[in-house]
Amino acid sequence: MCNGSNTGVGGDIFATTTDGNGFVFLANGEKPNRFPVIDQTRRKLLSLMNWKKELTKEETQQIPNELKVSLIGNYNDFLYGQGLPTKIIERNNRIYVESPFFQHFKGQKDSELIYLKNGLFKIIDYPNFLKFNITDEKPNSVTLSRDNLNVEIEINRSEN
Missing domain, CATH: 2.40.128 (Lipocalin)
Structure with missing residues (x-):
C-alpha cells in the first residue's frame, strides 16, 4: 500500500504480494473533503475484494x-x-x-x-x-x- 497527495489531489495504491491483484484510485478536493471519500472507498474495496487470507486449523494452536x-x-x-x-x-x-x-x-x-x-x-x-x-x-x-x-x-x- 502506498498513498500520496499534492495540492487538491490524492490517492492510494493497493496490491497483494502473492497474486498480482490491486487497485488504484485518485480523488480531487482539499484534504477535509477528500480524506473521508478516500477512507470509505479503501474500506469498501478491501471488503468487496475479500483479501483476507484465512489460516487453517492445522496452522494455529490455542495460546497458553x-x-x-x-x-x-x-x-x-x-x-x-x-x-x-x-x-x-x-x-x-x-x-x-x-x-x-x-x-x-x-x-x-x-x-x-x-x-x-x-x-x-x-x-x-x-x-x-x-x-x-x-x-x-x-x-x-x-x-x-x-x-x-x-x-x-x-x-x-x-x-x-
Missing part, C-alpha cells in the same frame, strides 16, 4: 493462558513505528490488537492475534509474523518477520 496474560496490556506502537498507542486485549477468550491504523485502513479498531503452531503470532490483515520476546513474564521486544527480513523492536508497556 500464562502467555496470553503476559501479553495483554497497553504498549507503544510496535506495528508501524509511528508512536500511536497500541493495545493487546482479550475478548471472548481470544486476543486482539487495537491500533489506530486498523481503524483508519480497515474501519475497525482491532484485529485478531492468532497463535501459530510454530510459536509465532499472526495478526489478521497485517503482513508480518510476530515473535514476542518475554522476560520476567512481560514482553520486552517483538521480532517482526516476513520472508527473509527480521526486525526486532523494543516494546514498552504504557499506562494508558
Whole structure:
C-alpha cells in the first residue's frame, strides 16, 4: 500500500504480494473533503475484494493462558513505528490488537492475534509474523518477520 497527495489531489495504491491483484484510485478536493471519500472507498474495496487470507486449523494452536496474560496490556506502537498507542486485549477468550491504523485502513479498531503452531503470532490483515520476546513474564521486544527480513523492536508497556 502506498498513498500520496499534492495540492487538491490524492490517492492510494493497493496490491497483494502473492497474486498480482490491486487497485488504484485518485480523488480531487482539499484534504477535509477528500480524506473521508478516500477512507470509505479503501474500506469498501478491501471488503468487496475479500483479501483476507484465512489460516487453517492445522496452522494455529490455542495460546497458553500464562502467555496470553503476559501479553495483554497497553504498549507503544510496535506495528508501524509511528508512536500511536497500541493495545493487546482479550475478548471472548481470544486476543486482539487495537491500533489506530486498523481503524483508519480497515474501519475497525482491532484485529485478531492468532497463535501459530510454530510459536509465532499472526495478526489478521497485517503482513508480518510476530515473535514476542518475554522476560520476567512481560514482553520486552517483538521480532517482526516476513520472508527473509527480521526486525526486532523494543516494546514498552504504557499506562494508558
